[in-house]
Amino acid sequence: MSGLLGTKVITQIGILVNDIDKVSQAYADFFGVEKPQAIITDTYDKAQTQFNGEPSEARAKLAFFNMGSLQLELIEPDEHPSTWRNYLNEHGEGPHHIAFVIEGMKEKISLLESRGFPLQQKGEYTGGRYAYMDTIPELKVLVELLENDK
């Protein structure tokens, strides 16, 4: 059995923060690594962000740390409604998702939706696309799908 995703390899943990600069510095100091340059997600024309089925202006600052075989992602969302902003407002700072690299984004989203896991947010980035599926009621954590162009 390969399961719904075709993989069980967690490639990323995402953590929501209010001040990415400060928390990035704390990680750099704690783990003895360089503080990464934060990036900002693309504007709507490129990212085509959809949140709960509607186009969204939401963007976020991101910083990535390589922690063994997986990436730790810090996320500081802007004020627009998004999975990031809403979860941060409801739960405070802390872990938001675990991510998996999959193939066939459209089919995977359809498959998960048919099994009762709704699409919460999706968007494009240079070289790929992502989708957050609402797995919280069953798995107690959000699952992010990542598809990278070959």
Next chain:
Amino acid sequence: MSGLLGTKVITQIGILVNDIDKVSQAYADFFGVEKPQAIITDTYDKAQTQFNGEPSEARAKLAFFNMGSLQLELIEPDEHPSTWRNYLNEHGEGPHHIAFVIEGMKEKISLLESRGFPLQQKGEYTGGRYAYMDTIPELKVLVELLENDK
């Protein structure tokens, strides 16, 4: 620089749940794997559990899934005060910690405490010991140290 832990390899993600049987089944179905047998942590005479500096009767049911290079741990705490029970009561179900395998538990706990990261809970298990350090104010997630006997 090797940082405070001497490692940055995340080996485990811990997720708090109310019903480990139900959530284990959900993970098994989602990822197409067998549902693992839950174990229960040892009683105080073996575990020597200390929470906030005091001996604690607290125990938890645990279930482990191998997710690529790291382990996903589900944790259903009992009613006694512990990092698990208190965090679950305050935050609800969801991610609780990221874990790192370290060497020299006593020295690492002292080092972290001297840098402003207090020990929250520690205990023994067959073949090793663990410590949860309160890194939440800085890192926005709890760090667990694991030391396994050679």
